[in-house]
Amino acid sequence: MLKIHNLHATVDGKEILKGLDLEVPTGEVHAVMGPNGSGKSTLAYVLAGRPGYLVTAGTITYEGRDLLALSPEDRARAGVFLGFQYPVEIPGVNNVYLLKAAVNAVRKQRGEPEVDAFEFLSLVREKMRLMRMDESMLARGVNEGFSGGEKKRNEILQMLVLEPHLAVLDETDSGLDIDALKIVAQGVNTLRAPERSLVLVTHYQRLLEHIVPDRVHVLVNGRIVRSGDRSLAVQLEQRGYDWLISEAA
Amino acid sequence: MSAAVEQLRSEFDTVRAQLPGSVIAPERRSRAIAALCAQGLPSAREENWRYTNLRILERARFAPVDAHAEAALAQLPETPAGFARWVFVDGLLRSGTAAEDPGFSVRSRRSLPAALAPAWPLGSDLPEARLALLNEAFALDALAIDVHGPAAPAGIELVFVTASTAQAGTSYPRVHLRLAAGVELTVIERHLGAPQTGSLVNGAMHVELGEHARLQHYRLQQSAAQTTWFDTLAAELSAHAHYRLLSIGTGAQSARSTVHVRLAGAAAHLELSAAALADRQQSQDMYVLSEHLAPDTRTTETFRGIASGRGRVAFNGKIVVHPQARGSDSRQSLRGLLDGPEAEIDVRPQLEIYTDEVRCSHGATAGKLDENMLFYLLARGIGAPLAQQLLKWAFLEDVVAQIARTELRGEVERALSAQMNAAAMQELC
Numbered sequence: 001m002l003k004i005h006n007l008h009a010t011v012d013g014k015e016i017l018k019g020l021d022l023e024v025p026t027g028e029v030h031a032v033m034g035p036n037g038s039g040k041s042t043l044a045y046v047l048a049g050r051p052g053y054l055v056t057a058g059t060i061t062y063e064g065r066d067l068l069a070l071s072p073e074d075r076a077r078a079g080v081f082l083g084f085q086y087p088v089e090i091p092g093v094n095n096v097y098l099l100k101a102a103v104n105a106v107r108k109q110r111g112e113p114e115v116d117a118f119e120f121l122s123l124v125r126e127k128m129r130l131m132r133m134d135e136s137m138l139a140r141g142v143n144e145g146f147s148g149g150e151k152k153r154n155e156i157l158q159m160l161v162l163e164p165h166l167a168v169l170d171e172t173d174s175g176l177d178i179d180a181l182k183i184v185a186q187g188v189n190t191l192r193a194p195e196r197s198l199v200l201v202t203h204y205q206r207l208l209e210h211i212v213p214d215r216v217h218v219l220v221n222g223r224i225v226r227s228g229d230r231s232l233a234v235q236l237e238q239r240g241y242d243w244l245i246s247e248a249a
Numbered sequence: 250m251s252a253a254v255e256q257l258r259s260e261f262d263t264v265r266a267q268l269p270g271s272v273i274a275p276e277r278r279s280r281a282i283a284a285l286c287a288q289g290l291p292s293a294r295e296e297n298w299r300y301t302n303l304r305i306l307e308r309a310r311f312a313p314v315d316a317h318a319e320a321a322l323a324q325l326p327e328t329p330a331g332f333a334r335w336v337f338v339d340g341l342l343r344s345g346t347a348a349e350d351p352g353f354s355v356r357s358r359r360s361l362p363a364a365l366a367p368a369w370p371l372g373s374d375l376p377e378a379r380l381a382l383l384n385e386a387f388a389l390d391a392l393a394i395d396v397h398g399p400a401a402p403a404g405i406e407l408v409f410v411t412a413s414t415a416q417a418g419t420s421y422p423r424v425h426l427r428l429a430a431g432v433e434l435t436v437i438e439r440h441l442g443a444p445q446t447g448s449l450v451n452g453a454m455h456v457e458l459g460e461h462a463r464l465q466h467y468r469l470q471q472s473a474a475q476t477t478w479f480d481t482l483a484a485e486l487s488a489h490a491h492y493r494l495l496s497i498g499t500g501a502q503s504a505r506s507t508v509h510v511r512l513a514g515a516a517a518h519l520e521l522s523a524a525a526l527a528d529r530q531q532s533q534d535m536y537v538l539s540e541h542l543a544p545d546t547r548t549t550e551t552f553r554g555i556a557s558g559r560g561r562v563a564f565n566g567k568i569v570v571h572p573q574a575r576g577s578d579s580r581q582s583l584r585g586l587l588d589g590p591e592a593e594i595d596v597r598p599q600l601e602i603y604t605d606e607v608r609c610s611h612g613a614t615a616g617k618l619d620e621n622m623l624f625y626l627l628a629r630g631i632g633a634p635l636a637q638q639l640l641k642w643a644f645l646e647d648v649v650a651q652i653a654r655t656e657l658r659g660e661v662e663r664a665l666s667a668q669m670n671a672a673a674m675q676e677l678c
Contacts, residue, residue: 048628051620076630088625092643098629101639105630141643142625158629 001026001166001197002047002067007058008222009039009046016042018222019058024166024215027194031208031233032201034219035241040201041085043219044170047199048082049075062166076102077109079165081158083172087151090142095154098142099124099161106162127160131187148175156187167191168199173207185210205237220248253306254286260312261386268313271361272391272423281385291379300534300563300595302503305415305477309449313389314339314418325410329437329656331403338410339420341390352398355405359390377507377536381481384421384453391423396432404435411442411476415449422452430459430487436466437657440500442473447502452480458490460514465493467657471664472500481507488514488543495651497661498525498533499668508537512546512574522551524648526668527560527592534563541574541607548579553648555641555669556585556592567599570607577604581611586618586644588637638669 002024009017016039024030034040045053047060049072060067067075090098104114128135131153143151152172159167169188173181188198188211200211208216208230216232217224220241225248226232236244261282268278290306291298328334335345335355342357349356394405409422428434442448450472458464472478478501486492498504510519525533539548554562568579585594598611618640626636645665652658 050624050628071633072624072627073630073632073636076628082628084625084628088619088621090622090625090640090643092646093626093639097639098626098631101631101635102629105632109630141646162629 001028001063002199003059003061005059005061007043007046007060008056009042010054010056011042011052015056016222017046020219020223022217022224024197024199026197028214029192029198029200029211030215030217031213032199032217032219032224033203033205033233033236035245036203038219039222040203040219041170044082044085044168044199044201047075047080047168048072073105074109077106079106081162081164081167083152083155083159083167083169085171085174087143087155089144089146091144093142094139095142096121096124096138099158102158102162124157124161127157130160130190131157132183133157149177149180152176152184153180153187156184160187160191163191165195166197166199168201170201171203172200173202173204181207182210205233208233218244220245223248251289253290253309256309257290257311257383258282258286260310264312264387268387269359269389272358272388273385278386281382285379285382285386288379290383291377297377297536297565298505300532300561301505302477302532305449305503310416310418311383311387312418313387314413314420325408325441326439326660328406329404329654332406332437333402333404334406334408335392336408336410337390337392337422339413340388340409340422342392343410352396353402354393354395356393357390358393377538378481378483378509380451380479380505380507381453381483383419384423384451384481387419388421388423388453391425394424394426395429396427396434397429398432404437406437406439408439408441409450409452411440411446411448411450411472413448414446415477419449419451422450422454424452424454426455426464427457428459428462428464431461432459433463434465435654436464438466438468440468440470440472440478442476442500446473447475448473448477450476450478450480452478454480454482456482456484456492458484458486458492458517460487461489462487463491463493465653466495467652467654468494468496469661469664470496470498470500470504470506472504474500474502476501478504479507480505482509484508484510484519486510486512486514486517486519489516490514491518491520493520493651494522495648496521496523496535497648497664498523498535499664501531501533503532503534505534506536508535510537510539510548511542512540512548513542515543516545516547517543518547518549520549522648522651523564524552524645524665525554525562525564526557526665527554527562528557528668530559532561532563534561536565536567538567538569539579541568541570541577541579543574545576545578546574547577548581550579550581550583551647551651552583552596553645554585554594554596555588555644556594557588559589559591561593561595563595565595565597565599566611568601568609570600570602570604570609572603575604575606577607577609579607579609579611581613582647583611583613584644585615586641587615588618588641638666641669642666
């Protein structure tokens with residue numbers, strides 16, 4: 001699904017990713033963990049194609065294609081989804097417009113007709129129930145006046161509606177209380193499927209208690225310094241990152 | 250005396266005998282010309298006119314349009330249900346019948362005997378009203394609307410069509426609207442024009458609201474692309490009167506609206522929401538002076554403007570709180586969006602406060618589309634052109650959402666998306 005080789009990336013002229021290698025096979029859930037400032041969010045943004053995040057060397061292959069050659073919108077249409085750490089508020093663009101425009105953009109790319117308005121609304125309502133979101137949020141501006149937890153749930157709602165092939169969730173657990181974390185995890189788990197891959201970018205292990213990863217990678221100073229199974233995350237929770245930082249140095 | 254003022258005086262001398270005294274008394278017309286000759290026409294060197302395209306005044310034909318072109322009145326939008334419509338073409342009333350009910354009267358002043366013409370409080374006594382003086386000197390007709398009671402229709406629609414070119418003269422729409430105490434009314438005012446005509450419009454409107462009167466005034470400036478559109482709106486509010494003015498400016502090559510509101514009675518309230526779009530080489534300029542002359546008066550101003558291409562958008566909102574206006578409250582939220590390296594935005598709040606115990610807040614910003622918002626939409630697969638349109642749309646929402654009438658709101662949304670070339674947006678509306 002996703003192959004990253006020797007990825008170097010700079011932000012504002014400063015090198016953040018320094019030769020990152022990562023492979024996520026189809027159907028697997030991988031966690032990328034690391035201390036603050038290690039490059040986790042940069043990796044997520046580079047995958048989504050955010051302007052200002054400049055790839056200076058390396059390759060990213062997604063479903064056999066050169067991901068870096070695609071614009072951000074074409075990546076999304078090809079099935080890449082970024083769950084934002086800080087979802088943006090867009091007053092005046094309402095949630096249901098955004099969802100519909102996003103779904104239609106994907107369908108257009110695939111040569112499918114636009115979604116039927118009635119079917120679409122019932123699909124969205126069903127997913128909202130799963131995320132325990134109030135229907136009134138549909139008519140509100142995108143994330144406008146939402147609490148931190150509501151914004152994160154809205155990200156997952158979008159993901160559930162868009163059904164991406166590869167979802168990269170950037171610190172989706174940050175700012176969530178335990179109940180909200182469970183709802184978000186439940187939403188993510190419903191998307192686990194043999195044809196889909198998930199990358200969970202997180203600082204803490206607690207999300208991984210609810211979404212059990214197939215592999216865990218540790219990102220330190222712009223590189224993956226260790227990979228392992230779920231037990232690695234438990235180990236990190238007990239020992240912190242310092243021992244890996246010293247090893248990497 | 251500048252060449253333009255000389256031209257103005259000479260044209261006035263030529264046509265003065267034919268100007269109807271019932272609309273404006275002859276001596277008042279002469280006084281207007283004398284005041285203009287003394288003050289001179291507005292110039293771009295003056296602070297309050299910097300963003301107005303005044304070049305047309307150097308070669309204008311100031312005399313009113315005399316040979317009237319045929320206007321395509323059949324293409325007018327449908328009259329809203331319950332509304333009565335009056336249509337002016339080139340400043341002359343063309344359709345709409347006089348009403349003479351006890352509670353409601355609408356009359357074209359042109360048809361009245363001269364002796365009945367009162368002096369109107371619109372002219373040299375207002376600051377920045379020189380273009381209104383020009384209207385006062387040359388206007389051929391005026392619509393006087395007096396509403397006293399419940400006999401009035403649900404609303405009044407005023408349509409101003411410009412059909413003649415500037416070579417044929419200037420078009421001078423003129424309206425006087427008076428609501429008696431406690432009266433509520435909705436007015437929809439449209440400015441339209443035949444495409445491809447370079448026309449000069451110089452309108453004047455006077456609004457008087459009695460105590461507790463409420464006026465909802467929608468003003469849609471959708472003039473043809475080559476038009477130069479000037480307008481002066483003066484309003485006087487008695488105690489507890491509420492004036493909601495919602496202005497949408499998308500048309501004309503160059504538009505300047507000068508608004509002067511006097512909050513003369515206690516707790517009078519001006520609620521102004523305005524949106525303007527300028528693209529290509531268009532300019533949209535609005536000057537709003539709100540004077541707080543009594544205690545507990547309120548001004549709420551919301552402006553959203555988008556300049557694209559080489560377009561210019563300016564909004565100058567001046568609020569003066571006089572010594573007797575204790576407990577006044579004014580809020581200004583003025584925002585401009587720059588959509589292109591050659592576009593220009595100028596939004597300016599100005600406050601003059603001469604008493605204590607007032608609340609005045611203002612925010613003014615001019616900037617580009619928010620990159621975080623834009624990336625968020627791109628990351629959801631929405632193409633850059635549509636994403637930009639969505640964000641521009643969202644930017645105008647604070648004003649558009651104020652349109653309570655659903656059919657009018659739909660019409661404004663269609664006009665805005667047409668102006669923004671937003672074919673993709675229309676699918677979403």
